[in-house]
Amino acid sequence: xxxxxxxxxxxxxxxxxxxxxxxxxxxxxxxxxxxxxxxxxxxxxxxxxxxxxxxxxxxxxxxxxxxxxxxxxxxxxxxxxxxxxxxxxxxxxxxxxxxxxxxxxxxxxxxxxxxxxxxxxxxxxxxxxxxxxxxxxxxxxxxxxxxxxxxxxxxxxxxxxxxxxxxxxxxxxxxxxxxxxxxxxxxxxxxxxxxxxxxxxxxxxxxxxxxxxxxxxxxxxxxxxxxxxxxxxxxxxxxxxxxxxxxxxxxxxxxxxxxxxxxxxxxxxxxxxxxxxxxxxxxxxxxxxxxxxxxxxxxxxxxxxxxxxxxxxxxxxxxxxxxxxxxxxxxxxxxxxxxxxxxxxxxxxxxxxxxxxxxxxxxxxxxxxxxxxxxxxxxxxxxxxxxx
Numbered sequence: 132x133x134x135x136x137x138x139x140x141x142x143x144x145x146x147x148x149x150x151x152x153x154x155x156x157x158x159x160x161x162x163x164x165x166x167x168x169x170x171x172x173x174x175x176x177x178x179x180x181x182x183x184x185x186x187x188x189x190x191x192x193x194x195x196x197x198x199x200x201x202x203x204x205x206x207x208x209x210x211x212x213x214x215x216x217x218x219x220x221x222x223x224x225x226x227x228x229x230x231x232x233x234x235x236x237x238x239x240x241x242x243x244x245x246x247x248x249x250x251x252x253x254x255x256x257x258x259x260x261x262x263x264x265x266x267x268x269x270x271x272x273x274x275x276x277x278x279x280x281x282x283x284x285x286x287x288x289x290x291x292x293x294x295x296x297x298x299x300x301x302x303x304x305x306x307x308x309x310x311x312x313x314x315x316x317x318x319x320x321x322x323x324x325x326x327x328x329x330x331x332x333x334x335x336x337x338x339x340x341x342x343x344x345x346x347x348x349x350x351x352x353x354x355x356x357x358x359x360x361x362x363x364x365x366x367x368x369x370x371x372x373x374x375x376x377x378x379x380x381x382x383x384x385x386x387x388x389x390x391x392x393x394x395x396x397x398x399x400x401x402x403x404x405x406x407x408x409x410x411x412x413x414x415x416x417x418x419x420x421x422x423x424x425x426x427x428x429x430x431x432x433x434x435x436x437x438x439x440x441x442x443x444x445x446x447x448x449x450x451x452x453x454x455x456x457x458x459x460x461x462x463x464x465x466x467x468x469x470x471x472x473x474x475x476x477x478x479x480x481x482x483x484x485x486x487x488x489x490x491x492x493x494x495x496x497x498x499x500x501x502x503x504x505x506x507x508x509x510x511x512x513x514x515x516x517x518x519x
Contacts, residue, residue, distance in 0.1 A: 132284070132331060132375045132376065132378075132409050132410060132437065133191075133192065133283045133284050134437060134470050134471070134473075135469060135470050135471070135472055135473055136470055137513065138505070138506075138509035138513060139460055139464070139469070139472060139473070139474050139505040139508050139509045139512065140191040140192060140283060140473045140474070140505070141189065141190050141191045141192070141473070141474045141475070141501050141502050141505045142190065142191060142192035142193075142286075142412075142439060142473055142474070142475050142476075143185075143190060143194075143475055143476040143479075143498070143501075144288070144333075144335075144380055144382070144412060144441075144475065144476050144477070144478050144479045145194050145196070145197050145203070145286075145288035145333060145335070145380075145479050146196065146197040146203055146288070146478075146479025146480060146481045146482065147181055147196030147197065147198075147479070147480055147481060147494070148480055148481045148487040148489075148490075148491045148494060149177070149196070149198055149481060149484060149485075150177050150180075152173055152177075153170075153173050153174060153177045153198060154484060154485060156169055156170040156173050157170060157201075157484055171268070174198055174199060174268075174272065175272050175275070177196075177198050178195045178196065178198055178199070178272040178273060178275075178276050179272075179275065179276040179279070181195065181196040181198065181276075182195065182273070182276035182277060182279075182280055182282075182285075183276070183279065183280055184495070185280075185282070185498070186280035186281065186282050188495060188498045188499055188502060189498075189499075189502035190282070190498060190501070190502065191282060191283040191284070191473075192282065192283055192284045192285065192286060192331070192473070193277075193280075193282050193284075193285050193286075194273065194285060194286050194287060194288065194333075195269060195272060195273040195276070195287065196481075197288055197479065197481070198272075199265065199268060199269040199272065200269075200484075201483065201484045202482065202483035202484065203288070203290065203335055203337075203479060203482060203483065204290045204294045204295065204297065204335070204337075204338070205252075205296075206290070207290050207295050207296075207317075207318070207321075208252060208295075208296060209262065209265075210260060210261065210262035210265055210266070210321075211258055211259060211260055211261060211262075211314075211317045212256060212257065212258060212259045212261050213254050213255065213256045213257055213258035213259065213303065213313070214252050214253065214254055214255070214258075214296060214299065215252070215253045215254075215255045216250060216251075216252060217250055217251040217252075217253055218250040219250075220250065220251040220253070221247055221248030221249060221250060221251070222248050222249055222250075222251050222298055222300070223248055224242065224248065224249055225342065225345045226297055226338055226341040226342055226345070226384070227242075227341075227384075227388075227392065228341070228343070228344025228345055228348075228392030228393075229344055229348065229391075229392050230344075230388055230389060230390070230391055230392040233389070233391060233392075234388065234389050234391075237388055237389060238388060241386055241387060241388055242386070249298045250298065251298060251299070251300055252296045252298050252299035252300075253299065253300050253302050254296070254299060254300065254301045254302055254303045254304065254310060255302055255303055256303055257303070257313070258310075258313040258314055258316075258317050259317060260317040260318075260319075260320035260321070263320070263324070266320075266321050266324050266325070267324065269287060270287065270324065270325065270328045270330065273285060273287060273330065274328065274329075274330070284331060285330055285331065286330060286331035286332070286333045286378060287325045287330050287331070287332065287333065288333040288334075288335050288380070289318065289321045289322060289325065289332065289333065289334060289335065290318065290334075290335055290336075291318075291334045291335060291336035291338075291339065291361070291365050291379075292311055292314045292315045292318060292361050292364045292365050292368065293336055293338050293339045293342075293358070293361035293362075293365070294335060294336050294337055294338035294339065295314050295318065296314065297338045297341075297342075307360065308360060311360055311361055311364045312364050312367065314364070315364035315365060315367050315368040316367075316368065318368050319367075319368040319369075322334075322368055322369060322372060323371075323372070326372045326376050326377075331376055331377070331378055332372065332376060332377045332378070333377075333378040333379075333380055333412070334365065334369075334377065334378070334379045334380065334406070334408065335380050336365075336379065336380065336381050337381065337382045337383070337384055337385075337478075339358055339361065339362075339381055339399065339402065339403075340381055340382065340383050340384075340393065340394040340399055341383065341384055341394075342354070342357065342358075343358075343393075343394030343398065343399060344392035344393075344394065358399070358402050359402070362402050362405055362406060365406060366405075366406065366407045369406075369407050369408075372407075373409075374407050374408055374409045375409035375435075376409070377406075377407065377408040377409055377410075378408060378409070378410040378411075378412055378439065379403065379406045379408035379410070379411050379412065380411075380412035380413075380439075381399070381403055381411070381412070381413055381414075382413075382414045382441075382477060382478040383414055383419070383420065384478075385445055385478040385479060385482045385488050386482070387446065387488070390417075390419045391419075393419055393420070395423075396413065396420065396423040396426050397423070397426050397430075400426055400430055404430075404432075404433060404436075408436075409435070409436060409437060410436065410437035410438070410439050410473065411436065411437070411438055411439065412439035412440075412441075412475055413438070413439070413440060413441065414441045414444070414477040414478065415440035415441045415442065415459065415463075415477070416440075416441040416442050416443055416444040416446075416451070416459060416476075416477050417441070417444040417446040417447075417477055418446070421459075424440070424459075424462045424463060424466070427463065427466040427467055428466060432467040432468075432471060436471065437471050437472070437473055438463060438467050438471055438472055438473075439472075439473045439474075439475040440459070440460075440463050440472070440474070440475060441475055441476050441477030441478070442456045442459040442460055442474050442475065442476075442501060442504060443456060443476050443477070443497045443498075443500055443501045443504075444476070444477040444478075444497075445476065445477055445478050445479070445480050445488040445489055445494075446477065446488075448489050448490070448493045450493065450496045450497055450500055451497065451500045451501075451504070452500065453500050453503035453504040453506075453507055454504070454507065455504070456474070456500050456501060456503070456504020456505070456507075456508075457504040457505070457507035457508040457511070459504070460472060460474050460504060460505060460508035461508050461511065461512070464508065464512055469512045469513070474501060474504065474505045474508075475501075476497070476501065480494045
C-alpha cells in the first residue's frame with residue numbers, strides 16, 4: 132500500500148454516482164440475454180470512463196465507482212446462498228437508532244418506508260459464496276481501465292460481516308457466532324479474489340457504527356459483545372491477506388438526517404484499530420464528527436498504519452474551500468505524521484445503484500477541492516518545491 136512519502140496522497144471511499152445509461156440498462160438487464168450483454172458492455176465502458184475521470188481530476192488511489200454492485204452492502208445477498216427475501220415480514224429499522232423517534236418528520240422524508248419497517252432477509256440454509264463471476268468481472272473491468280491511466284494505486288470495496296444482511300434474521304445456524312462466521316467465510320472469497328488480483332481490498336463497515344445506539348440503549352456491554360464478535364469474524368476472514376493490502380472504512384451512514392444517534396468515535400475506535408488492516412478510513416469532515424480529530428491527541432495510531440480521514444463530505448452540497456481541506460489534512464498530519472495520512476472522503480456519493488447523495492457536478496467539484504487541498508497541505512508539510 133502506497134504511503135504519503137513525498138506529498139499527501141488522495142483517495143475516496145468508493146461509490147460514485149452511476150451514469151444514467153448504466154442505471155437504465157441495470158433495470159432491464161435480467162429480462163433477456165441481449166439486455167444482459169448490453170448492460171455488461173455499458174458497465175465495462177462506464178468503469179473505463181470513471182477511472183479516467185478520477186485520474187484526470189487528480190485522485191491518486193482510484194476504484195471502479197462500485198458500478199458493478201447494486202448497493203454498498205446488500206449486493207452480497209445476490210452473490211451468496213442461504214437467504215430468503217420476505218417482503219411481507221417487516222422489521223424495525225434498528226440501524227437508525229433513536230433518531231427514528233427524535234426526528235420522525237425528517238426520517239419520514241428521507242425514508243418514506245421507514246414507518247412500516249423493512250423487509251426481512253431470513254437465513255434459512257447454509258451460507259456459501261456462489262457468484263465468482265461478478266467479482267471476477269469487477270476485477271477485470273477495473274484492471275483493464277487502469278491500463279490507460281497513471282495513478283498510484285487502485286482498490287475495490289467489499290462489505291464487512293457486520294454490515295452484511297443487516298436487515299436479516301438467523302433461522303438456520305444454532306448460534307449467532309456460527310451464523311456470523313458463515314457470513315465471514317463467504318465474504319473471504321471476495322477478499323481473497325481482490326487481494327490475489329493485486330488490487331487493494333477495502334472493507335466497508337457502516338453498520339458497525341450504526342448499530343451502536345440501538346445496542347447501547349440496552350447496555351454498553353451488549354454493543355461490545357455484538358461488535359466484538361463481528362470484528363473477530365472479519366479478522367478471521369482476512370487471515371492470510373497482508374495488512375498492507377487492506378483498508379477498513381467506517382462511517383455513520385450516508386443518509387441526510389440529523390445523526391444525533393451516531394456513535395462517538397472514541398467509543399468505537401478500539402474496535403476499528405483492532406481490524407487487521409493497514410489503513411483506516413473514517414468520517415471526519417461533516418458537522419457531527421469534524422471535532423473528532425481530537426481523538427488522535429490521546430489515541431495513538433499503531434506504528435506502520437495509515438489514517439484516511441474524510442476531508443470533504445457527502446453530507447452537504449456546499450463545496451469545501453481547498454484551504455479548509457488543507458487545514459483538515461494538516462491537523463491529522465501533525466497528530467499522526469504526514470506520511471501516515473491519505474486524504475479521503477467521508478463516504479460514497481451513491482449509497483446504491485439508484486441513490487445519489489449529491490449531483491455529479493457537485494461530487495466532482497468536491498474531488499477537485501480534495502486534490503487542491505492536498506496540494507496546499509503538501510506544500511506546507513514538505514516545502515514549496517515538493518507539492519507536485
